Amino acid sequence: ILHPIDKTKLFFCPGQTIKLEIILSKQDFQVGEEMLLVCKATKEGEMTWHKGGEEIDDEDIVSKLDYTTSKLLIKKASLSDGGTYTCKFESDDGHKADAQSVIYVYEGPSFHGTTTYHEFLEGADGMVPCLVTGRPAVDITWLKDGELIPSTPGVRVRKMSDNTLHIEKVKRSDAGTYICQAQIRGRAIYKQLPVSVVANAPPTVHIREEVKKVIAGPETNVSLLCLVDGLPKPNITWTLILRPIEADPSRHVFNSDHSQLTIQSVVRDDFGEYVCTAKNKIAENSATFMLHVFEPPEVFISEDQHSVNVGERVSVSCNVTGHPQPELHWINKRRDVAATKEGEMTWHKGGEEIDDEDIVSKLDYTTSKLLIKKASLSDGGTYTCKFESDDGHKADAQSVIYVYEGPSFHGTTTYHEFLEGADGMVPCLVTGRPAVDITWLKDGELIPSTQGSSFKIYNTRSLEHLLTFHYNLDDFGEYVCTAKNKIAENSATFMLHVFAQPGPPHYLTVTPGPTSVLFTLKTFPINGGAPIKSFVLQWRKSATDKWEETVVAASIDILAITNLKPYTKYTVRMAAMNDVGQGQFSMENTVRTEGKRNHMHPKGEPDSPALTTSQAVVEGNSFSVPLQQIENGGSPLLYFDVQYEQDTEESERKTLRLPSDANIVSLKDLSFGSDYHLEVRAVNANGSSIPAMFNFTIAEQPGVLPLSFYVSSRMTKGTVVGIVILIFLLVFLAVDATCCYRNRCGLLMAVAGKL
Template identity: 50%
Template sequence: MTWFREGEELDDEDIVSKVDYTTSKLLIRKASLSDVGTYTCKFESEDGHKVEAEFVLYIYKGPSFHDTTIYHEFLEGADGVVLCMVTGQPAVDVQWLKDKEPIPSTHRSQLTIRSVVRADYGEYVCTAKNKIAESSATFMLHVFEPPEVFISGDQHSVNVGERVAVSCNVTGYPQPDLHWLNKQNGQELDMAGRIHVLDGLLEIKDVIPADGGLYSCMAVSTSGNASRDVSIHTQPGPPHYLTVTPGPTSVLFTLKTFPINGGTPIKSFVLQWRKNAIEKWEETIVAASDVLAITDLRPYTKYTVRMAALNNVGRGQFSIENTVRTEGKREPDSPAISTDQAKVEGNSFSVPLEQSDNGGSPLLHLNVKYKEEAEKSEWHKMQLPSDAKSVNLKDLTFGSDYHLEVEAVNSNGSSIPATFNFTVPEQPVSSRMTKGTVAGIVMLIFLVVFLAVDATCCYRNRCGLLMAVAGKLSRWKDPGLKKVEEGEGTTNGDVTLKAISKPRRSIQQSGVQTISKEAGHLTEVTCDKAPLTKNEKLHPTTDA
């Protein structure tokens, strides 16, 4: 007799089962869900008779929880997932409860909470049951809320000497700690002093310009940090470290450092002046980026002057009063020409300028004029802005000497001209050789060669263009010759034909005829290539 489980034979050493052959029974001790299956008993007798029987084994188990975490923490806004790991046979039915109330549609091994909120905090119970038994597991869910800060306004404007208060509230879980920070100096504020904090309220008594700026309310907890800034604005402080310089008709204010701005940028300054204590103050407002100067004053006159800064809140305190006497009117000094840095490149010239004393009145512009160092040359004039750093001249004449003059001009007149002489060198040969120049040189060379060849031809062989031109000119000068040649007209003298004493052969080769008139007689020299007569062919002679 042999026992099989799911087709595999069970031997006697199996720790799960034991076969009792006397009773033909299979004994399974401490049965578990893993013992579920189909068992077969096969019997074979000595005479070969075979019999088998099949049994199906079912094992039931009540709900059992395992690998289950019962404490969970989530940050507000995140998705929360709580697992209820439970097994049983037959299958178990799972139900979730919160505060002893069922949670609908959660009949499974997992609880999911989308976007956890503070109200989701509490105790959760997972119940599991089947037809064998019922069991439950309890879970504790904590929800942490990140800190959030609320303040009574992001910006507060207050006059110097007044009181300002800003409240701050913080929320979160666990409850965050509240701190106020002065962002000007990085110090945390406490409950004591003119600037103090009590129960989240920031209070500043008797505001001064240095109190203006940024303050921050901070919330700090284990679930995170948060902060909000608040701006406190007040009037700026008085100008310190101030220098006052008189000019002919002006007073210039110079600040080494800007005043305390009161928490918002200084946009302009109020400049005031008066001649004596019984007069009212006159004033002008100048942008902080401009020259801080009072203009249009009387020369050689004593004035009392002062200044104050302006921001979005209003005007700050005035500086201490200064008494000055204006100077006399005068023209500016000549601008300085940096001769050692002058440059000539091609037919362009540049030289740096350095501004000098403006004569107590702002410069209006610079007058520049230059001309060639040649007779009857004309001045070229131009005007530069008062802050020009250099003079730049272009399209100058190569190989020329130039004279330059520069004047500074203010409302009182012009300075003595600053002068400078410079030379533009000759233009390099390579730069003058244009295509047209090269073509002209080639044509000139060709013409010279042609004339040389033609002259050689005329001299040696009595031929060529020059010989033809000479013949034409000869005929044109003596009209009567043309008539003689054509058989017309008469002459006042005898016409004598003379032949040059040369071999006829050489005369025939020349191919040129010349007729000249000497002492009333015509002399003809001919060397035309006329065909020889019959007698000449038979009796050649050497004399003409």
Template identity: 30%
Template sequence: MLQVDIQKELVFYFFSLQVDIVPSQGEISVGESKFFLCQVAGDAKDKDISWFSPNGEKLTPNQQRISVVWNDDSSSTLTIYNANIDDAGIYKCVVTGEDGSESEATVNVKIFQKLMFKNAPTPQEFREGEDAVIVCDVVSSLPPTIIWKHKGRDVILKKDVRFIVLSNNYLQIRGIKKTDEGTYRCEGRILARGEINFKDIQVIVNVPPTVQARQSIVNATANLGQSVTLICDAEGFPEPTMSWTKDGEQIENEEDDKYVFSDDSSELTIRKVDKNDEAEYVCIAENKAGEQDASIHLKVFAKPKITYVENQTAMELEEQVTLTCEASGDPIPSITWRTSTRNISSEEKTLDGHMVVRSHARVSSLTLKSIQYTDAGEYICTASNTIGQDSQSMYLEVQYAPKLQGPVAVYTWEGNQVNITCEVFAYPSATISWFRDGQLLPSSNYSNIKIYNTPSASYLEVTPDSENDFGNYNCTAVNRIGQESLEFILVQADTPSSPSIDQVEPYSSTAQVQFDEPEATGGVPILKYKAEWRAVGEEVWHFKWYDAKEANMEGIVTIVGLKPETTYAVRLAALNGKGLGEISTASEFKTQPVREPSAPKLEGQMGEDGNSIKVNLIKQDDGGSPIRHYLVKYRALSSEWKPEIRLPSGSDHVMLKSLDWNAEYEVYVVAENQQGKSKAAHFVFRTSAQPTAIPANGSPTSGLSTGAIVGILIVIFVLLLVVVDITCYFLNKCGLLMCIAVNLCGKAGPGAKGKDMEEGKAAFSLCPGPGGLASEPSQFPHLETPKGPVEAKSESQETETKPAPAEVKTVPNDATQTKENESKA
């Protein structure tokens, strides 16, 4: 019997209804909506699913704000719309089976008031200088903590005593300034919920207007139908409005448009000024913060006016011509003269009496004597008084016979095209003709001649075919005043004479030859120099061409590839367009013995970033022995030296980066060969001033954050380690996987790895670099050096055939050493 009861209980348990509410709990802020799903598990049919409110009242379907919807036989949805505080409590979902059995589930719904801003208007306006109180009322279920921020910083951290947070959480700014204007953030926080909300309030500081007259006294011209403008410059915020008074009476726009105001009324224009307009004018600037005024006194006078000028025409060498200028004005104006290039004083008179100025009352005259063609041009008459000035131009036209200019002697050679230039100055314009032996050019006898004319010159293009084309050419210009001729000579160019060698400065493997340019260039520029040299006793001359412009700058050419302690002969020749000139007398010199090299020549080129520099190393004499390397050290003045840098012999520059801003640096470079070190080459430079940082315009959410980038780099590094470890396991039977296999599985991989470890050899190897030397890691991360061998081979090493790679050992300081280096030590 007991067994039967137990079986019934088990059957009841397995067939009873199971009720769940999703989500199992709910938290809603006031005004938000949320739904809850009641789900029933079990096979019972004709189930009834009901929802009950926290006060035990059964909720009916399809209510407006708290809605219950029967989804199907096994679920029902409770939806709370626009929740308020009264909706909080425990809601119950009850499921009644066909047999009357009930199952239920509950959900605790909590309603809270989110942090909101009740009274925080924006913008809020204040008058500059007053104590401003920025209003911000915050409401929430729990008392919030209020923080005020300006420009991203807590205002309290500014340590400005003018900023005070009042007991009601309003922000007070004592004696507010225009610079305090901007966006202030009222930020509320509730620690218990981790809730935060903020309101940005625009604070506007109104500034009382200030007004200043552009001119306190204004002079105006009367009875000339002119206008005068009175200007006041006003500042303030908001922008002040302007009004004007005359002798205390308000000025209004009149029908006759006597007074005209600008759009902002800062300018008052008085039209057709007369004597009655003379008065005191006041401009008044006004805005919501206050008002201010400024006075302008208008004085009405007569401005000067040029009433008579007249252009003049004269012939060159004419006895004299007079220019006259008359003017009116009150006070009586003074009259001055000037040209486009010079001023002429009122009492000017040159020693030869060429210019004479005379003035009387309102008339002034300028007399020019013995007229020259250079007197032609613009003459400006200016009348001035205390009110203003007026200027008028007049023109003196000087007619003269043509005048010709140009290089008389022109050099060329057969087959080389050349222009003979005949510059012409004439008024009126002249007609230009070319003649050869009295025959007008061009002609059928001179087919190799062309003529090109411009307003100021004529060009005779000649391509000599033979010696007959050299000689005299005549340029003749004619106008109605007269004519002028100029003879040009076309001279056959010759090859240059020989340069003269002044001195030879020999070194071990190079020599500098100082020379003087040829006395005769042959009439055309020298293009190149040819240097020839040979050892005494040899027959073959070695040679090299040098650009004439570069060689002439210092008067030096350098010959290279010489042998130490050897006597040489050197000679020079110059080349122009005609050909190679005479060769100079040979000068003998003896190179120096093998020695230390000469210091390299240094040239600097600043980087675009302003704090880096490329120092070019220009190799000089190597002392007869190949340069092994360059040693570079540098520092900012009054600072410690940076670690010495060793550059390969093939390097032609060193890059210095990440230097201090606006600092003076010095660089020392030494070249070293087997004989020793050269003297130090010295170079000084200054870095640029640090540029102003420009903030990025991108949004704060654009791109990857620093943490994301670091994470990606860590993942890549771990993956590389795993790949390397797997490779070591399968190829060399070593690594972390190998260690796990041996210790956990008892498997020892075949191979020489264990043997190497027993013998104490390094568990890694370094690949030898060029020349069998191991490549060293760079000790100078801020320096870029050209690619090349770490150390140049000596002559004895170059004669060896295929040396074996150097063995690399590991030492405690992680430096790499070679057997070769050990033997040298």
């Protein structure tokens, strides 16, 4: 990419300006690089290139691109190609111009034979040379961490006159990366060479404790710390009495650099001399620890546990050991025994000391014995042999004595009564040692206690084994609680009687009656173990209604729901009740009641007439709707009673009687634009039916529009606005005329004056 980077000259002529410029990519070229300069003018003319006052006429270097452009190309630049280049221009009409550009050609800088890695011993002097070549002259500087290293004499870290970096009495902080920077003098051309300097130091080892004393035990951990210094970082090894220590994760744990050894769960064999050795390529150093390991008194029992039956003999021995070996000192015997670690051994049960000499006896200075000649249930438990030395060290061991006895039942009730659905418990109170295993059987079959079973078996206070469940009729029967341990087996039998709510009525017949529904049972429902005392009868008209109900004694011969509406469809159902509660309902039945009857008229009133409203017709101010009678109540119809009225407060109801064989209701001379309410009743000798009702509307009279129509259609918003403006103008003219006549003022007066 070429850029105009040097002088540009402008020449002014009448009516025009000449501009001349040299375009090049950069000013600094390395030896061997291609060097291109382009001279461009804004007017046609001749161009020539000059250097040092002499014209360059070599056609391999200078070439004309067009009448306004010339280029100078040197394919491989040399140091002699540097200098000032001038482009001279002369137009056809004699106008001249020139432009200049200074070109720099350099070689290097290059690093030859410079070592980039140096190691020095801490405290010694270090010399780091930097060998650089380049032309023209090259300036050398040293940097560390972005900061320039001075060349001032006497400074500890400085640049020498021969460009060597001098480090006096090397410190660890002197380690790092140094930059040797070589720059072409006077130009922004430079190269950098990273040089690594490492400071070494022989290992040193320091310890805080030369001797450590610990007591062996599973909870005892000891750490040996070896403080090591040196560069490079020393490798640390540990030895114990001239043998290496392997890193056993279970006992010997090292930290990340092995400077700390932790011995876990110290044992007697861990005592001895531990040597920490630090070594790097410079030297080796070491330090020694002495670890003393003592064993506290430890008590051992001949057997951890004993199992005996009631009345059998049992004995337990207790022995004490330690390092140095302890000896027992029996306080209750009042004897002084020479020992390296005197102390007292005692037996305890339930936190209390056993001091009965018939049970506790001494065998020798380190052993004691516990003897129970005839074991009872109360002898079972945990026995502790305790040792306490005169210097305060304590130890103990335990032995568990199990005294066994076969299972036996206590205070168990063998007959139980429950209501179906209730949660009940059947206790089986058992004692025995070891703990007894309880199993329950019903009618000879094992009762499961797994999840999902209605039975649940669990223990309470270690004695009560309870069978619990949600009772139903199938749970009636014989239950056996069997208790078993390794001594013996025993059983107890229970009888359960379950009372339940009655079952649903299955063989049920539902028949309609006069404003009633009759229920007939072929057989009574299952009574649930208790007599059925009453029945619950429920009814409703639709699924969205609440159930209504009545309770009828089971001893009544006729089960019926009375006082219902005639000729109405109901959904009914029945449930039985006993002392436990109400049973399940029967299947729902749908039934339609009959009309009202009494002893004077065994036949009933007619059903409501049916109006076929989908075929109703309105013609002008006449209305008609088809009529049909489905149920006459067992007696012939006498007539149809028709009543209708306008849907207004002051309207008067009108009555019309139609013959019994009429099949249409026809109304004439009705009022236009009115709503009407129609009621039709069927009448026989027993009375009238519930009315059939219908609402209809007579439209407005054709061709006659109400006043509101005219107002609404003609008095538009624009009309109203026009009327308001007209009224305003009339009022304005009246006021202005008055002003003109009386006071000779106003608009009219002004117009008259101009005229």
